[in-house]
Amino acid sequence: MTLVSKGLSDAICFQISHEQHNAKIYLYLAGVLKGKGMDNLAKIFEKQWLEELDHSKKFFDLLTDMGIVPFLPETPEVNTRFTNIVEIGRTFLEREIVTTQSIGALKRLAIEEDNPVVEQVMRQMLALQQQEYEESTSFFDKAQLLTEWWQVALWDASLK
């Protein structure tokens, strides 16, 4: 008796690693900002890092609850050079857009395979993306106003 197809459970395993990759990207961005002395802005990404680890655990739990032992695909190295805050903001927003698309594809697959439990969890995960969009668009909007690091330092100081 299987509660989820091999194809769908494999796709969820890749989503676990997608979320773990998000976590890596955000921890890396926290490090980049700390390297510029922007410890308060770095905290935004430290929080994102924890949230992404929590998301990866939710996909993991979905599989183990259905009796699957998940495999954990490799995640790529994160070592991008950033020259300004706009690139950091764009990376944040783009990653959330890609994540929404990826979960949306899982939801479609669950519907195709008539797996309502997985479908419902995907809807719950998609609902979390509204908050992620709020945080990433807000960050990106502010970043676009700031062309110099000293301006970013004022933003950082305002967050104390």
Ligand SMILES: [Fe+2]
């Ligand atoms: Fe996530």
